[in-house]
Structures are given as C-alpha cells and as structure tokens.
Amino acid sequence: MKNHKLPEPVIRRLPRYYRCLELLRDSGVERTSSGKLAELMSSTASQVRQDFSCFGKLGQQGYGYNVSKLISEFGDILGMKTVRSMILIGAGHLGSAIANNFDFEHYGFRLIAAFDNSKELIGTVIRPGIEIYDIDRLEEFVEEYRPQAAVLTLTQTAAQPCAERLVRCGVKYLWNFANTELKLEDTDAVVEDVRFSDSILVLSYYMT
C-alpha cells in the first residue's frame, strides 16, 4: 500500500458522501450543511466537518456547502473523471452479473475483456463487445493492452495464484469478490475486497 494523505476511514466514507450529495442534487437541493449530511450518513455534524477539513476549504462558516461543487470536488478526488481500463477474471454468474449490470463508466473505468478457463466460455462474449479469453493468454493480453485494474470474480482457490499472476505482469489494482484474503505483501498491489458476509452480518445483528 502506498502512502496517501487521507486517513483510511475518510477514504471509505468519501463514496458515501458522494452518493448522499447526488441524492440531494437529484432532489433539487443546491446548498447543504454538515448537519444535513450527517443525518443522511448516520453520522454527526462534527464528524462531517472534521472529514471535510481534510480537503481544505470547501464551504464558508454559516453558509453551508454548495452541493454541485462538492460533487465535482469529491468526484475528482475519487478519480471518477479519468478512464482506467479494467479486465474481469472469472466469467461465471457473478462475473456476468457485474459485467452486464455494473456501470463501470460512471465510476471512471472501462471494462475491456474477460478471462476464464472454461472451454465453453472462451470465445463467447460476456456482454456485447466484451470477449471472454482463455486465461492462459492473460500475460500476452496485459502486455498488449495494459489494463490497470482487474475484477476478481473467480473461485476462492483460484484467486490467490491468479492475483499473483496479475501483479507479476503489472496489473496491481484488484477488486476482489473472491471472499478470500489475498496475500500480496511484498508487492505494491492494492486490493479492495468486497465482503458480502460483512453486510449480511449487519442485517443479522438487527434481526437478533
């Protein structure tokens, strides 16, 4: 992990601030306050002000925040205005669901190819325009097209060796759905895990 300026909890809250701000904008709100944002975030006004202080001067005491300006600012910080190419590893049900329904472009990504080891899938498309290639051709493809990031929608056991291959050939940003802790300590890889279990346990907590 590289050293970045923002504390990790603030980074994790940024996408949620962004969503709340989009909601406000979409309901016609032009200015908002730390109190209103705190309410939407199930947080406190002082937490919001403290988080926002990381970004320099965003608003003026007593005048609140300009919603569009914040959206633009946070979109910038989150890299949403760039376009990075991404490949998908594992073209099963989860890979198909994500390839077909997730709006990569909205978040600054472009999905350019999928990979699998299944003979039936190789050579077909995962969604119009996105071909499924043989995983054996991964290194060759990466060399030619230089994707910066990969979505891992493969099995738990396949995830670790595949992540190592990706990092070795230069794809070091991994979006990991494989429900396993990837060990890539001596590399500069950045792994973002999606943990369905953390989420169902929060629901479970409220049911008890």
Next chain:
Amino acid sequence: MKNHKLPEPVIRRLPRYYRCLELLRDSGVERTSSGKLAELMSSTASQVRQDFSCFGKLGQQGYGYNVSKLISEFGDILGMKTVRSMILIGAGHLGSAIANNFDFEHYGFRLIAAFDNSKELIGTVIRPGIEIYDIDRLEEFVEEYRPQAAVLTLTQTAAQPCAERLVRCGVKYLWNFANTELKLEDTDAVVEDVRFSDSILVLSYYMT
C-alpha cells in the same frame, strides 16, 4: 429502524472484528491485544478498546483477549448461532452466484426458495434443492413458510415495488443488491444495502 444499543459504526465494525479474530484463531493464536487487532483492522488500539467497552468485560487489563471467547461472544451478538430462513428475489446471474456460492448457513441463515418472473426460470432450481417460484406466488409462499429475510437480486426498477410487497406480507429484513435507495420510511423494515460502487471508488481513489 428499531432502537438498538450499539452505535451504528460499531455494528459495522463487528463483522470485520469477527473476521480478524477467525484469521488469528486459524493461525493458532489464542490470546490477542487491542494493538494487534487495531493493526489487522487498520484502526487504533484506543478505538478497539472503546468499541469493546460496548460489550462489557471482554478481557483483563494486561492480559489481552481470549480469541475463541471473543469469536463466540461476537458470533452471538451477530446472531450467527440462530437459523433464520431467507428467500431470494431475482434468479438471474447475481442471484445464481449468491445462491450457489454464498455460505448462508455459516452466517445463521437458510435459503429456502427463490422467486423470479421469467417463464423460463420458474419451476427450475437455482441450486440443488432450492426451487424458483413465480413471483406472483410470493404472498402465498410467505404466508405458508414465514421467511424472515429476503435477498434482493433484481433490477433497480423492480426493487422498490417488490420491497413494498415483501414488507407488506411480513418480510421486513432486506439484503439489497439492487443498487437503489429503497424508500420504506413508514415501516419497521430494515434494509442492508450492498454497494459495489462504494468499493470500486475506494480502489479508484488509490489509483489516482
């Protein structure tokens, strides 16, 4: 939302504590400290101690925490030792991926049925033993089998009306993958959203 004792941020950290503790146990660690847990959680020792103070006496000053005892305690709080039945709405790719790969039982849930409106899917199974029923039969099924929770793996547009139907017939715990803000204000429904976008934006942040 009902009133619960724990603050929301602590509830959200609990599943992550649980995972870290399982990792420690699986590598043979019997006792741990707030410092070690903080390291695994990218947090601080004082944050860990503050969180744990919500649960009463879990350890002894200077002796650290017993890993198995914490796992058992947190598993209890998270409802993992109970069994709640759950239905899945939307038997497309995402629904199939979750039905087939997510270990519901480990988290205290049992998947008992799936629903869809596609004529080709109705009457088939989403995984061995779990039939796909016509969504038109939802109310009838709920009346008979009383599932407590539902996974929403359907389209954005179908999610809101379907959530309303579920809550109306008594299924009030919703695990929502539909990437839309459900509006169920005047009900006692509890919605837990899974937001792929929050996660890809964290990855995106590290890429900029």
